[in-house]
Amino acid sequence: MKSLSEIRRAELRRAAFAVLQQQGMAGATLEKVAAQAGASKGIVLHYFRNKQEVFEHAMREANAQLMESIVLRMRQARSPQERLFAIIDGNFAEHFFQPSVCQGWLSLCAAVPHDKTLARIQRVIHARMRSNLVSALKDLVAAKDIEATALGITTLIDGLWLRRSLQGERFTRREALEQMEDYVRARTGLALGLADAFRQASP
Amino acid sequence: MKSLSEIRRAELRRAAFAVLQQQGMAGATLEKVAAQAGASKGIVLHYFRNKQEVFEHAMREANAQLMESIVLRMRQARSPQERLFAIIDGNFAEHFFQPSVCQGWLSLCAAVPHDKTLARIQRVIHARMRSNLVSALKDLVAAKDIEATALGITTLIDGLWLRRSLQGERFTRREALEQMEDYVRARTGLALGLADAFRQASP
């Protein structure tokens, strides 16, 4: 049983992230967040202490959406290799790997160095991503290479998100998945088949 | 002979980037830029049409500093492999691969989707980086792999810069260079020795 208050808070933090996607941090005002949620500005500050808190929850919201995408795939995974696939593929889900979403995310990243709470949230997010990857890689690469490989994968993911932000539709999901595939193959010898959906026919 | 006007403009765009490093886009006000340059706010709008233009020039300035770092190394390079080294190593020059600098850069990236001119500048920057890499890779990897490898390298660089922004000193230059070294080795078989400065002794 969700309290009404919880429902509203969820609506608002989703609205906050939506505004971030369209306007970036610079254009992200409380009034716009309220408008996006179809409410008045007062309501936003009724549910959150201040502007900072609003966008802290927006970051949690964005990450929750990403995790949902990953967990969904993770449930189907039966082997370490499939779990690795799930984590990576989840980061490039079609409805998520969109220019606007990436831009919203980038706006939050840019704010991390100037907001202690955002930094804490970011740390938690990164730790979980690393932990998931390490666990999946345990049986796939040599023990001494696990950490570096996990870091490499998250870093490349971040880089691809950034590129999507900067280039929009000119940088495609397909290119991103091919980059990930190449990287994993080059470093682990595994063929995950991340970009298979784009292949013409099987060779 | 640099005109006085050109000198002032250079001071101001350097000041603008400095403010960006410390305060991010949110805290970047014309007054702070002026203060950073030891002048009054009016002067900033005397030399630049408006706030946008100031930060567009700040982005050019930041890129110019990066290019300087690369060109310096490029002049020593005698082989394709050395040129590849120069490009990558230049992106991680000590005075440049600093949390504050990366944060300033990230702030500008986050603004790209909302400023056409920033987007144009970014496009040029990226095109040149790609072109340099492609030229260096021409004799190092198979023709069909050149484009993807070049893109992979820039993407990983971006990702490492982002990580430096998010984690500050907790993510070291050494780790970054090791990631780049691993990546290039995995994809091209080359050992550039990017992280050699950190090695204890030769094995």
Next chain:
DNA sequence: TCAATCATTGACCAATTGGATAATAAACTA
């Protein structure tokens, strides 16, 4: 039913800020 809590709004305020302008000082030029 009635009071008490909660949700929501709109008006208001003080602070910030981008930008314009006019006045002044400095530098240059003929």
Next chain:
DNA sequence: TAGTTTATTATCCAATTGGTCAATGATTGA
């Protein structure tokens, strides 16, 4: 040197915005 351009500052203004507050409407619960 006189006059013209350029550099610089201080002041002012309108717009925006985060945040407060009191008033009002809706829900709930005893």
